[in-house]
Amino acid sequence: MARSRKTYRRIGSAGFSAMEYIRLYQAPDHLLEVHSSGYTEAYRRYFFQDIQAIFIEKTRWGKIANVVVSVCGAFFLLLALVNGAGWVAGAIIGGFFGLFFLINLIAGPACAVFIQTAVQRQQLRPVTRLRTARRLLKRITPFIEQAQGTLSREELLGRLRGARLMPVTEAPVTSTAAPVEAPPVIDEPQSQ
Amino acid sequence: MPLPESAINAGQLEKCPACPAQVQAVLFPAIFRKNDPGKAGETILVEGEASCFYHPQKRATIPCASCGRFLCSLCDVELNGQHICPVCLQTGQQKGKLTDLEQRRTLYDSIALHLSFLPFLITGPAAIIVAIYAWKKPLSLVRRTRIRLYTAIILGLLQTVGWVFLMIKG
Numbered sequence: 304m305a306r307s308r309k310t311y312r313r314i315g316s317a318g319f320s321a322m323e324y325i326r327l328y329q330a331p332d333h334l335l336e337v338h339s340s341g342y343t344e345a346y347r348r349y350f351f352q353d354i355q356a357i358f359i360e361k362t363r364w365g366k367i368a369n370v371v372v373s374v375c376g377a378f379f380l381l382l383a384l385v386n387g388a389g390w391v392a393g394a395i396i397g398g399f400f401g402l403f404f405l406i407n408l409i410a411g412p413a414c415a416v417f418i419q420t421a422v423q424r425q426q427l428r429p430v431t432r433l434r435t436a437r438r439l440l441k442r443i444t445p446f447i448e449q450a451q452g453t454l455s456r457e458e459l460l461g462r463l464r465g466a467r468l469m470p471v472t473e474a475p476v477t478s479t480a481a482p483v484e485a486p487p488v489i490d491e492p493q494s495q
Numbered sequence: 496m497p498l499p500e501s502a503i504n505a506g507q508l509e510k511c512p513a514c515p516a517q518v519q520a521v522l523f524p525a526i527f528r529k530n531d532p533g534k535a536g537e538t539i540l541v542e543g544e545a546s547c548f549y550h551p552q553k554r555a556t557i558p559c560a561s562c563g564r565f566l567c568s569l570c571d572v573e574l575n576g577q578h579i580c581p582v583c584l585q586t587g588q589q590k591g592k593l594t595d596l597e598q599r600r601t602l603y604d605s606i607a608l609h610l611s612f613l614p615f616l617i618t619g620p621a622a623i624i625v626a627i628y629a630w631k632k633p634l635s636l637v638r639r640t641r642i643r644l645y646t647a648i649i650l651g652l653l654q655t656v657g658w659v660f661l662m663i664k665g
Contacts, residue, residue: 311636311637337636339602341605342601342602342606344599344600344635345598345599346597346598346636347598348595352525353525354523355528356520356523357520357521358518358519359518359521360511360517360518361508361516361517361518362516421525421528440521444521448523451525453524454523456504459503459504460500463503463522466527
């Protein structure tokens, strides 16, 4: 019953939440999101045959981080220039913010990626950059197409238009199940 | 408000009609797939037909790949191309034999390693005990080497020897 070992390939960098860090891996038939707290790991799997859609939303977090970091860096560099005695410490702290600014700039625009299946829509937290998101798409699309088959864009849009025009069907009101019998009445014992 | 068609499978970001965000959608054929309503199992009509182990009135359709019991369509659970019964599925999940159903693992190797870093009297032996206990336990799904266990045992031994040496000297 045990399955053969799977090879997991890491995708993207790590994402963070309050008490855990999250990594994303690719297996031959699914994506694996690993939530790690250091001593335990929780797994979430997205099988390629079940993935309905992937949404990429460009966010402003990269720009906001750049503004915050550049303001902080400029403040410390200014402090270093004004304050003659502590200029080394100011320059080091300012340089640290400058480095973070550069890394953020090189990483490119930030984004949020959502993956949708028939039962859920989840954000892939490890994918936070547009470049990584596009790389992820490029890497997993052939696997998804292999699992689900391919539809051209025109075919897909045609079917989507059809689905949007289709009236929403109401749930059946009547049930075909046999009516449940009432439970038998138990006579209370007569107190003597 | 639906997404504009120019944002669907076009390979580029488009402005969302409802908010200022730029979005891109990639849809796959599974979005049009209808959910399988499931099968109830067929009732036995002819006497002598093989019946389901769990539902004697239902016709057996397939044997369980794990225990060999005959199963009706209702009891047949398909997982990774194998047909197994619900009991084997539950047992496999509880014992950690079905890797695809595992949702959580304890990383004993990390616990042992971190214990071996702590410079207290009991942490050295504790690291060795945890490492030995964890030797046959499954490691992380994505990190398969036992390097942490080896390191924990070596550091734990060194720490224990160090403490013994200090106590003898002191």
